Amino acid sequence: MAKPVILTVDDDAEVLQAVARDLRQEYGENYRILRADSGATALEALEQIKLRNHPVALFLVDQRMPQMSGVEFLQQAITIFPDAKRALLTAYADTDAAINAINTTKIDYYLMKPWNPPEERLYPVLNDLLDDWQATFHPPFEGIRVIGNRWSPYSHQVKDFLARNQVPYEWMDIEFSKEAEQLTEYADCDKVRLPLVIFPDGEQLRQPTNLEIAQKIGLRTQAEKPFYDLAIIGSGPAGLAAAVYGASEGLRTVMIEREAPGGQAGTSSRIENYLGFPVGLSGGDLARRAVTQARRFGVEILTPQEVTGIRVANPYCFLQLADGSEISCHALILALGVAWRRLDVPGIERLTGAGVYYGAAQTEAMSCKDEDVYIIGGANSAGQAAMYFSKYASHVTMLVRGESLSLSMSQYLIDQIAETPNITVKTYTSVIEVKGENCLEAITIKNNRTGEIQTLPATSLFIFIGAAPRTEWLDGIVQRDDRGFILTGPDLQRDGQHVPGWNLERDPFLLETNIPGIFAVGDVRHGSVKRVASGVGEGAICVQFIHQYLAKVL
Template sequence: MSAAEHKQSAVRETPDQYGAFPRLTPEQFEDLTTHGERRRTAEGEVLYREGEPFREFLAILSGAVEILHDLGGPDERTVAVHGPGRFLGELGLLEGQAAFDTAVVREAGEVLAVPVERQRALVGRDPVLGDLILRAYLGRRYLLIGLGAGFRILGSCYSPDTLRLREFAARNRLPHRWVDLEKDKEADALLRRFSIRPDETPVVIWKGERVLRNPSNAELARLIGLPAPSPEAGRCDVMVIGAGPAGLAAAVYGASDGLTTVTVDAVATGGQAGTSSRIENYLGFPSGISGGELIERAVLQAHKFGARLMVPAQVGGLTPQDDEYVVTFTDGSQARAGAVVLASGVWYRRLEVPGLERLEGVSVYYAATVHEASLCQADPVAVVGGGNSAGQAALFLANHASRVHLLVRGSDLNADMSRYLVDQVERHPKIEVLLHTEVQGLSGEEKLESLTVEDNASSERRELRAAALFVFIGARPRTEWLRGVLALDEKGFVLTGADAQAAADATRWASLGRGPLLLETTLPGVFAAGDVRSGSVKRVASATGEGAMAIRLVHEHRGKTGNLVRSAGP
């Protein structure tokens, strides 16, 4: 692109915000030209439309383009205006989703159009251009989420289905806005406009015209273009169940090793890590990285190597058949896999407290290690829970914090905590135990400053100063569907390696001449990685390491070598 072509438009463009609206260099335009075509634009021309899939990556050579939300609708508003040197689109272009906004030419000019599939390949091959585009698209996605663009969820805050749809949208980082049937003044107008009865809610409203009445997660996924499972997924070398850090690592390493790899998740890519606002201790990111950005990068990396990701796709059965496994989904469809990696993670129970999500990973934690403790030295902290995990965390944190408030909902610390822990907790001068106490509110803008707690016996409320909140009210692995299929520990976590060998059916392994490999379960060729595995370290780094290691062990299983861990031979 010459200097003449790069002249500024007469239309005032939106200033760059957090790297969301960067400008391509002339050299980058030149490289892109070999993959696309130049095309004239006319004023008023729609380049892409909200609700429709992206077909092209568009860069502006001259003229100006306005990005609009709800074009022609009652909520129409400008998201951004772009001039020469900038490019259009957002994260949906790279991930195969529908557009969440509309691009309209405001000043005639010329664009460079590159077919979407070619652009996705370029992002994977050119690290500089790929990083520029990915960062811009991530910034734009979060901008759209902040604007409340995308679809609307209309439903009651007391409805489980409303909560399900909101969680699905949030976990998949989808732009949307929730209209509370109980409190929002807009709700009645929407009910009348679309002839919706209150008992038909929740509903999803898309593009101001299409209404889905209480859709399933899969129906919502299809609406906005998420890659949902096909009726028959066929056969693959490796089926990865769960798309958190462990599952995505397995997808990347499996696909990059040339294995046909399919990764499925019942809710969203990212797992618990995807909900973290900041991960400060992940290797290679000294200034930290948001869980969302880390996961989006991993998803694109998996796509780059040819892994197939399907969300939402819930697995309900695993059956050995002819040295392979038949994976059955809850919708009745099936797939065959030569090996399986279980990476379904755990579900940490959260407190039902308003504003908790925005402080997760910043001041609210579900683990207490040296890292978390170092962030709140000399400050008071609060621990919620009455079990051993809460007691151990309180004792550990008392070595770092100025004071530890242990908040227990019940009336007796002995009910769920071991006697030896109770004695240590009650004797420790820095620990204050508050029985029949529940958290009702959090205060603090960028980080936690104080808690509002209530005595559930007297209903008396008080404020507690706390710089961090540690929640230990239980976590359960997502393994209900595996009971009776392979060996689990008493809490439902998957046994692997030496633990699995002790519980394995010797006749099943006799023909292999080995016992379970390091991450292998009691079923040959079925591996577990990450939080779902019994004895695992509940950290993002260890989960990604186990996901990568699982693929190495898959190769050993396929090659019938098994040289990392063998059973004792004669």
């Protein structure tokens, strides 16, 4: 934590220097001593201290200053740091003003000049004030602060990016926090340019992109080398497992992720059926552990970064990145995962990020406290989200198109939902419209058996209606099925014959695509089992096939 500040203000340069010297001599080890030669200068400094979120313990201010007296300064300073202790330095003639200030400005003490010797006339007084301040002091949050509006898609994007990349932050809603208003004023940021992201060093970004945030917090977005033994696109459980096993077995490995490590599984609020974790763990925790493990073995992780094209020149594969750069590799693993399928109903696009969210959106859970939350979907992800939101929301309603949860949800989750009193499951139900101007205000639902239509007030709708691959950019390179999932191994054969383009005598390995040396694992692969453990298993197994491939081409 940064040292708390003691700020002394005096227009007399000699007096100011003497005060600062005595303060530094006694308190410099535990406090940061700052000085200012006028009230105006001191107020400017306080605004910057506030933006850096550093605490102020004590103001020691001369009363008789031109332009702004000590009392006038304190009246403004306490609006910025209301908990700081306040002491006036006064001459004998200023005693009445100091006494009056005890009532008007609530100063804690006034000291007569000169204060020599400080051991008798200065330090005992300040020690008492600082002890009182320390007794009630709560250290401020030292990480990133995000100031925005709950209903802003930009704000949701920033919060989601930070959370999924395991970066702690403090959320401050401009509509409810006076401090947030204060900080935007000091940063000269109007509401139109929110969200405002304030970093610990006081630097600010307005409506930043994920890339701008990544560069500021030190995420790696550019490759260190031009060539790697193994490149992995995507960092869900399958990609992370491949990275760990590849790097641990001596392959120079780079992993490229366009959003955040963990993939769709990383957004899960609770995974309770993953082997070795009897009490379960969150997707974020799993991702954090895996990323730490991968980095320990030397995996280079680029995030946020996106591969926009692939060019094959055997035995090399060249990857074009979104920033215009290019890297090459001997072997490539496509661990692209899947994205939530979009709901196609009136009003949905306009309100996405403003009350309508795809996926668990754990970043919004605290905002839903004591509200009604609606969840669309009946598979495990929807069930995990319902259990998570039930801890915050007054009520959670699951809207399920089918006849029951048992068709697509694990039994342990069905049992938990049935035992949770503030979760209701509505079957045979679909959302047919969402309504609202600047944020979600209502949803219209339809009972598919009876045809009954209802419009219900709603502020939060979370959507889990299946997933689809984002593989259009691979068209003409890698063979896919009619839904876009990547074909591998035996699935590449048609009537006993390999797909056109396969020119090797051997059959493709189990997880190999129609391009030798390019593999696919996890949810993006045709026929894969959509479970975390199976993705991890495929990632690990794939590395063994890569060793066999490299042994023949190198």
